[in-house]
Amino acid sequence: MKRPEKLYLGIDGGGSKCKVLLADEHGQALGTGISGPANPNQGLDLAINSIMDATEQALHAAGFASSMVDQLIVGAGLAGVNLPKYRLMLEQWDHPFTQFHITTDLQIACMGAHNGMEGAVIIAGTGSIGMAHVNGQTHELGGYGFSVGDQGSGAWMGITAIKQALQALDGLLPNSDLTQRVLDFTQCRNAQELAQQMANLKPSAYAKLAPLVVEQAALKDTLALDIVLNGADYISRLARKLLTYNPPRLSMIGGLAPRIQPWLDEDVRERVEPAIQPPENGAILFAQQQALVSEKA
Amino acid sequence: MKRPEKLYLGIDGGGSKCKVLLADEHGQALGTGISGPANPNQGLDLAINSIMDATEQALHAAGFASSMVDQLIVGAGLAGVNLPKYRLMLEQWDHPFTQFHITTDLQIACMGAHNGMEGAVIIAGTGSIGMAHVNGQTHELGGYGFSVGDQGSGAWMGITAIKQALQALDGLLPNSDLTQRVLDFTQCRNAQELAQQMANLKPSAYAKLAPLVVEQAALKDTLALDIVLNGADYISRLARKLLTYNPPRLSMIGGLAPRIQPWLDEDVRERVEPAIQPPENGAILFAQQQALVSEKA
Numbered sequence: 001m002k003r004p005e006k007l008y009l010g011i012d013g014g015g016s017k018c019k020v021l022l023a024d025e026h027g028q029a030l031g032t033g034i035s036g037p038a039n040p041n042q043g044l045d046l047a048i049n050s051i052m053d054a055t056e057q058a059l060h061a062a063g064f065a066s067s068m069v070d071q072l073i074v075g076a077g078l079a080g081v082n083l084p085k086y087r088l089m090l091e092q093w094d095h096p097f098t099q100f101h102i103t104t105d106l107q108i109a110c111m112g113a114h115n116g117m118e119g120a121v122i123i124a125g126t127g128s129i130g131m132a133h134v135n136g137q138t139h140e141l142g143g144y145g146f147s148v149g150d151q152g153s154g155a156w157m158g159i160t161a162i163k164q165a166l167q168a169l170d171g172l173l174p175n176s177d178l179t180q181r182v183l184d185f186t187q188c189r190n191a192q193e194l195a196q197q198m199a200n201l202k203p204s205a206y207a208k209l210a211p212l213v214v215e216q217a218a219l220k221d222t223l224a225l226d227i228v229l230n231g232a233d234y235i236s237r238l239a240r241k242l243l244t245y246n247p248p249r250l251s252m253i254g255g256l257a258p259r260i261q262p263w264l265d266e267d268v269r270e271r272v273e274p275a276i277q278p279p280e281n282g283a284i285l286f287a288q289q290q291a292l293v294s295e296k297a
Numbered sequence: 298m299k300r301p302e303k304l305y306l307g308i309d310g311g312g313s314k315c316k317v318l319l320a321d322e323h324g325q326a327l328g329t330g331i332s333g334p335a336n337p338n339q340g341l342d343l344a345i346n347s348i349m350d351a352t353e354q355a356l357h358a359a360g361f362a363s364s365m366v367d368q369l370i371v372g373a374g375l376a377g378v379n380l381p382k383y384r385l386m387l388e389q390w391d392h393p394f395t396q397f398h399i400t401t402d403l404q405i406a407c408m409g410a411h412n413g414m415e416g417a418v419i420i421a422g423t424g425s426i427g428m429a430h431v432n433g434q435t436h437e438l439g440g441y442g443f444s445v446g447d448q449g450s451g452a453w454m455g456i457t458a459i460k461q462a463l464q465a466l467d468g469l470l471p472n473s474d475l476t477q478r479v480l481d482f483t484q485c486r487n488a489q490e491l492a493q494q495m496a497n498l499k500p501s502a503y504a505k506l507a508p509l510v511v512e513q514a515a516l517k518d519t520l521a522l523d524i525v526l527n528g529a530d531y532i533s534r535l536a537r538k539l540l541t542y543n544p545p546r547l548s549m550i551g552g553l554a555p556r557i558q559p560w561l562d563e564d565v566r567e568r569v570e571p572a573i574q575p576p577e578n579g580a581i582l583f584a585q586q587q588a589l590v591s592e593k594a
Contacts, residue, residue, distance in 0.1 A: 145496050172439075
């Protein structure tokens with residue numbers, strides 16, 4: 001195919017997968033790629049391998065040779081680079097691109113959601129985090145990780161369901177159908193088995209229980225309602241704080257977003273607008289913006 | 298010294314230390330020993346080394362040679378042996394004693410607290426667990442570990458304080474002095490540092506914050522009050538459930554017990570009676586009881 005004047009690559013690199021999008025100077029999609037984890041705190045080599053793997057897929061899908069990698073203006077939104085240590089590791093990478101601009105996965109999600117314009121975004125998936133990008137300023141809230149944060153996220157809902165089920169099995173909380181559904185899902189027969197099997201797992205393992213919790217809440221299951229209302233209360237407070245920065249728009253993305261949205265407080269719910277583009281398109285917009293900044297400099 | 302007819306050794310083996318007590322047939326203390334972790338889930342070799350180390354100390358303190366180990370009738374209350382896997386590991390140990398009777402640390406704490414008689418006990422320390430021993434039956438509640446349980450414990454209070462402080466620093470909860478005390482204690486300057494430094498620690502590291510939380514609650518600090526009242530609510534519900542088994546007595550032991558007791562619901566608080574003897578004495582009582590059972594068999 002005819003080679004475009006400029007080639008942009010947008011990278012959405014998360015803790016479980018890396019999605020890339022190749023686009024021409026008009027933002028026209030040419031090819032995509034998908035690979036494994038690209039969060040540098042899971043290992044720099046793994047992250048780099050994931051990035052290169054998905055990049056090569058996208059080049060091939062567009063009919064380009066792998067050697068074209070040195071023509072790419074790359075915008076990478078990566079989980080973990082909010083921590084200076086991991087950002088530095090990636091900045092020091094001897095990358096093969098013509099330009100390599102790094103930011104957080106949150107920033108590209110926000111740029112995608114508002115089509116490159118300013119706004120606020122909440123990600124509710126395995127974890128939870130919020131960000132407002134207004135008047136050139138970035139405000140990040142939450143995102144402290146599963147151990148000490150991530151309230152209202154899928155992993156938080158899942159582990160809270162385990163904790164509540166254990167209390168119900170001990171007779172310390174009124175029982176509800178949630179307990180049996182948790183036992184069935186985990187194939188455990190009692191509290192001892194549940195505690196042994198479900199202790200100290202990865203956040204993603206707990207997040208698998210979240211759909212079940214939301215389903216039970218819709219059926220007015222008391223234990224599940226308590227969990228979902230608590231989680232939604234955190235997300236509502238997060239959204240309300242983001243709205244104090246007066247963002248033009250507020251969007252919610254992530255696997256749990258459509259499930260938790262109906263449970264948010266009404267003042268927040270009516271402010272949530274759909275994301276216009278996905279994060280990898282946000283990464284292309286980021287690459288284009290940063291390339292312009294580079295040219296001017 | 299004159300050699301007693303029978304020598305009993307009581308072992309209180311926990312996750313951080315192993316305490317042993319050597320006593321004669323009248324329960325008279327002859328010597329003590331103290332060593333490292335004796336929870337087999339931290340490693341069977343480590344647990345055995347801790348047991349043997351503390352045993353030798355006690356024999357020497359009593360003026361006996363190490364070779365006297367083969368005369369000991371041992372009662373061992375060990376953390377972790379509520380899980381069948383770890384109990385089996387210890388039962389298969391080719392121990393050097395004349396008799397070696399194994400039970401949980403909870404059981405010997407209960408026997409000690411009620412001087413060998415039946416009753417119920419709650420341990421509130423780094424973790425939390427409850428047990429009632431009534432009419433020869435044992436009922437265990439909670440104790441599911443830091444990851445999915447241990448509500449109301451020191452570790453639970455500490456990590457909850459971190460979570461609340463992070464929300465307060467994000468402006469999602471009304472601030473109180475607790476936040477600054479948590480920052481001072483951890484020597485962190487902001488939410489990012491606090492989240493990085495205090496994520497994924499051992500339960501004992503979080504438990505160090507518990508005294509501070511209880512202190513702030515006494516000063517009517519809103520964030521701290523919320524944590525302590527929540528924790529005390531769990532312990533109250535645990536106690537109330539244990540009381541349904543009609544134990545003659547209920548005691549609370551563990552480092553957090555005296556601190557949380559004033560916060561319990563009144564109906565529970567007025568039922569709590571002091572522990573009569575410490576767990577290692579409970580282990581001696583257990584050894585004597587089991588030796589009697591062996592003789593009869």
